[in-house]
Amino acid sequence: MSGIKLEGISLDYGNHFALKEVELEIKQGEFFSLLGPSGCGKSTLLNIIAGFLGQTTGVVYIGDQDVTNIPPYKRNLGMVFQNYALFPHLSVRDNVAYGLKNKKMSKQDIKQKVDESLALVQLESYATRMPHQLSGGQQQRVAIARALAIEPNVLLLDEPLSNLDAKLRKEMQFELRRIQKSVGITTVLVTHDQEEALSLSDRIGILGDGVLQQVGEPLEVYRRPANRFVAEFIGQVNIFDAVLSEGTVYETTAGFKLEAERHESGKQPNRVRFMLRPERIFVEQHVSGEDTANRVKAVVKESSYIGNAIRIRTEAGGIELAVHAPDPMFPVLPAPGQELVLSWKKEDIIYLEVLDHESN
Amino acid sequence: MKATRQKKFYGVLLAPTLIFLGIFLLLPLIQLLILSFQQVDNFFEVIDGYTFSHYIEVLTTPVYLKTIWQTLFVAVITTVICLVLAYPAAYLLVRSPKRWRAFFYILLVSPLLTSVVIRTFAWIILLAQNGLVNDVLMKTSIIDEPLDMLWNMNAVIIAYVQVMLPFAVLPIATAMSDIKGNLRSASMILGSNRISTFFRVTLPLTIPGMISGAMIVFSLAAGSYITPLLVGGRMQPLLPLSIYQQIMQVYNLPLAAAMAFTLMVLVFLVIAVLGYILKKWEVRVNG
Numbered sequence: 215m216s217g218i219k220l221e222g223i224s225l226d227y228g229n230h231f232a233l234k235e236v237e238l239e240i241k242q243g244e245f246f247s248l249l250g251p252s253g254c255g256k257s258t259l260l261n262i263i264a265g266f267l268g269q270t271t272g273v274v275y276i277g278d279q280d281v282t283n284i285p286p287y288k289r290n291l292g293m294v295f296q297n298y299a300l301f302p303h304l305s306v307r308d309n310v311a312y313g314l315k316n317k318k319m320s321k322q323d324i325k326q327k328v329d330e331s332l333a334l335v336q337l338e339s340y341a342t343r344m345p346h347q348l349s350g351g352q353q354q355r356v357a358i359a360r361a362l363a364i365e366p367n368v369l370l371l372d373e374p375l376s377n378l379d380a381k382l383r384k385e386m387q388f389e390l391r392r393i394q395k396s397v398g399i400t401t402v403l404v405t406h407d408q409e410e411a412l413s414l415s416d417r418i419g420i421l422g423d424g425v426l427q428q429v430g431e432p433l434e435v436y437r438r439p440a441n442r443f444v445a446e447f448i449g450q451v452n453i454f455d456a457v458l459s460e461g462t463v464y465e466t467t468a469g470f471k472l473e474a475e476r477h478e479s480g481k482q483p484n485r486v487r488f489m490l491r492p493e494r495i496f497v498e499q500h501v502s503g504e505d506t507a508n509r510v511k512a513v514v515k516e517s518s519y520i521g522n523a524i525r526i527r528t529e530a531g532g533i534e535l536a537v538h539a540p541d542p543m544f545p546v547l548p549a550p551g552q553e554l555v556l557s558w559k560k561e562d563i564i565y566l567e568v569l570d571h572e573s574n
Numbered sequence: 575m576k577a578t579r580q581k582k583f584y585g586v587l588l589a590p591t592l593i594f595l596g597i598f599l600l601l602p603l604i605q606l607l608i609l610s611f612q613q614v615d616n617f618f619e620v621i622d623g624y625t626f627s628h629y630i631e632v633l634t635t636p637v638y639l640k641t642i643w644q645t646l647f648v649a650v651i652t653t654v655i656c657l658v659l660a661y662p663a664a665y666l667l668v669r670s671p672k673r674w675r676a677f678f679y680i681l682l683v684s685p686l687l688t689s690v691v692i693r694t695f696a697w698i699i700l701l702a703q704n705g706l707v708n709d710v711l712m713k714t715s716i717i718d719e720p721l722d723m724l725w726n727m728n729a730v731i732i733a734y735v736q737v738m739l740p741f742a743v744l745p746i747a748t749a750m751s752d753i754k755g756n757l758r759s760a761s762m763i764l765g766s767n768r769i770s771t772f773f774r775v776t777l778p779l780t781i782p783g784m785i786s787g788a789m790i791v792f793s794l795a796a797g798s799y800i801t802p803l804l805v806g807g808r809m810q811p812l813l814p815l816s817i818y819q820q821i822m823q824v825y826n827l828p829l830a831a832a833m834a835f836t837l838m839v840l841v842f843l844v845i846a847v848l849g850y851i852l853k854k855w856e857v858r859v860n861g
Contacts, residue, residue: 266759286762299760302859303778312774313764346861364764 216277216367217242217400218263223272225258225424232258233269233424240402240417245394247403247411250421251447256404259421260372263402265289276367287316292361292399293370297377298353300345306332306356307341313364331359334393351382358390362397369394371403375410387414408448412436420444442566445489450536452490455569458482462560463507468531473507474563485570492536493523494562497543498555509557512537514548528554610831618826628832638816638833645813646840648727649795652734653742656791657784659735660742664783667747683740690737694804697733698724701805730806734795741794742787749783750776779859785852792848793841813837 218240225232233255240246248256261267263274265286274281281289300309310331314324332338335355345353354374361369374390375383391414394401405411411418412432419429420443428440439445442453456464456472462482464472477483505511512528512535519525524544526537537556548554613623632638667678685693700706701723708720723729753776761771799814808815813833820830 264759264763266762285767286759287765287767289763290765291763293760293763295756295760297754297756299754299756301757301760301775303855312761312766316765316770344858344861346859360760360764370763 217244218368218402219275220259220263221273221275223259223262223269223274225255225262225267226270231424233262236272236426238419238426238429240400242400243398245391245401245403245414245416247405247415247418248421249405249408249411249418249448252406254421255424256406256421257372258424260370260402260404263368264291264293264370290364290367291370292364292366292368294354294357294361294372294374296373298345298350298357300353300356300360302345304345305341306337306343306345306348309345309356310360310363312360317364327363331363332356334362334396335359335389350378351386354378354386355389358393362393362399366399369397369399369401371401373404373406376405376407383410390414412448420447422447438564439489439566442487442489445566450492450538452492452495452535453566454488454490454533456486456488458484458486464488466531466533468533470505470510470531471507472563473560474565475560477565477568483568483570485568486565487567487569489564489566490558490562492525493538494558495535495537496557497526497537497539498557499544499548499552501553501555503555508560508563509555510535512554512556514550514552514554516550517547519547524548526554528556530556606831606834609828610835612828614826614828618824618829620828628829629836631829632832632836637811641811641813641816642836642840644727644811645796645837646844648731648734648812649792652731652738652795653788653791655731655735656739656742657746657787659739660746660787661780663739663743664747664750664780667743668750682743685737686740690800691804693737694733694801697729697736697805701729701732724805725807727806727810730802730810730812733801733805734798737801738791738794741790742784745786745790746780746783749780749786753779781855782852785848785855789845789848792844796837796841796844 218238220236220238223236223238224234236259248259250256258267262269263276265281265284269282276289276291301312304312307328310328311324314327319327328341329338332341335358337352337355337359340348340352340356345356348356357374371390375386378386387410403411403414415432417429417431418435420427420435422443428435428444430438430440435444436448439448445451445453454466454468454472456466459465459471462474462476464474464486466472472488474486474488477486501511503509510530512530515527515529515534517524517526519541522541524539524541524547526539526548528535528537535556537554609620610628611624611626612620613625613627615621632642663682667675667682670678698705702708703720703722703724705724707723708717711717712720757775757779758771761775762768766774797814799812799818802810802812802815803818806812806815808819814837817830817833817837820826820833
């Protein structure tokens with residue numbers, strides 16, 4: 215079992231870069247997710263790690279071996295595909311045994327290993343079934359057993375859960391994490407589902423336009439996104455461009471005031487792009503008092519109920535503010551036109567980008 | 575309610591074809607079947623009364639038995655050669671870039687667009703004693719004497735393969751393009767190189783295509799008579815040629831009918847066996 219190191223991976227298609235200078239180190243035993251919108255290069259990167267695609271420049275290390283010139287069938291990797299890719303002409307047992315037969319193992323060892331692998335995914339009693347006799351979730355488990363049976367150095371998961379319905383997907387996420395922990399294998403998951411990435415991963419790498427935008431733990435990338443792309447891709451977000459007014463108080467283009475904490479550089483930048491997560495906003499239904507810093511009157515434009523929360527689109531000073539209020543807050547959904555007071559703590563105002571350093 | 579109305583509509587769509595086949599295929603076949611049991615006099619004129627004697631003659635006369643055997647043998651050889659040659663062609667068709675694919679398809683079916691006479695004459699020009707192939711081989715001193723390549727069974731098989739190849743390529747190409755691309759990836763990541771992946775994934779998954787192709791090629795090769803007549807000569811021991819002789823030269827129509835039915839039953843048997851294997855396989859793989 216080993217980690218993965220990517221050094222300066224670029225894939226140049228002549229007219230555009232699919233990947234640009236990706237530097238990444240995935241630790242041994244880590245569950246790492248590559249997250250990004252479709253077309254961002256995450257599957258491309260996974261295929262480069264697997265060896266199905268060759269990079270234009272850069273080096274892939276698995277463990278401490280440079281695998282750049284090693285074909286996929288010699289890399290000893292486990293891979294699970296989006297549509298499971300079970301061999302339809304082989305039984306569950308023969309699917310799981312497929313990779314083992316390439317390893318010159320004795321029949322008895324193969325049988326034992328297949329039984330072990332099927333036990334790991336709790337499908338012992340399905341060994342003689344054909345793939346078409348299994349449900350989507352079961353097929354996916356067979357695919358996982360098949361990938362792990364060869365005792366690979368690394369497990370690669372290419373959007374493995376995206377074909378399953380929501381409830382089954384949740385179950386399989388849990389299952390995947392359990393299996394990964396029990397085997398202790400370095401795992402790379404490619405997904406466009408931010409919730410999946412957040413709940414499963416030790417660390418997440420967010421890819422956008424072929425560039426690795428940020429690498430960090432789930433909490434870190436959600437709470438302290440490195441840039442606007444990451445902030446907007448993971449979760450909903452309110453973004454304000456603001457100009458320093460005095461101290462740590464800024465005035466937004468919409469005209470209301472924000473008070474942030476001191477900037478980490480020690481010197482307050484002049485123009486800043488801030489972010490504020492919708493669930494960090496408190497809602498008061500009793501409208502009173504004047505607007506102050508971090509407290510603003512707003513008008514409801516639309517609200518929708520999603521069970522554990524109420525999503526409200528509001529307008530404050532000509533810009534839209536998204537608010538997520540906890541379910542018990544409102545006995546009935548706030549109606550369009552209703553006035554609310556929104557407020558937030560200054561530590562929830564996050565510096566996203568410094569637009570201009572010069573102080574006036 | 576809606577479903578039955580839809581079924582009725584399908585029936586209406588099928589009707590013209592069914593009526594046509596009924597009048598021009600089924601009725602003549604029934605007539606032929608009756609004919610094959612009718613007695614003949616010494617001049618092979620049909621007379622009253624029914625008999626099995628024509629079938630007994632076909633199935634007990636050594637010459638006819640040898641002919642039946644040869645017919646099946648040639649059909650099997652043709653089928654095998656077609657399948658082997660079809661495989662790389664199907665691969666090329668499936669893997670070629672989209673804009674080339676149409677061109678390859680046309681190239682592939684072009685033998686079918688040529689008249690059998692023209693096609694066969696081309697073979698005569700190529701394979702005759704003073705034909706192109708012998709000329710080249712002689713001029714380059716590879717051989718001293720011209721090879722006998724025409725008017726024998728080899729010529730028949732070569733000509734069969736040429737015209738029947740597309741019928742083998744198309745179903746194999748279809749089966750091949752139905753294989754999901756990431757099955758090959760899955761095989762490779764599990765440690766199989768390209769060759770092993772071919773034998774363990776691609777080849778088994780194209781079995782249905784091969785069986786479909788084999789059914790078509792076999793039945794065509796067992797039943798053709800123009801091609802063997804033109805490149806093999808009329809003395810080749812092939813059942814379609816014997817039928818032709820009985821009708822055109824001997825005028826023993828009931829015997830010809832009995833031979834025709836024997837051939838048809840044999841071909842049906844082979845197709846039934848192949849069809850059974852195909853069905854078995856598809857139930858196993860697709861449920």
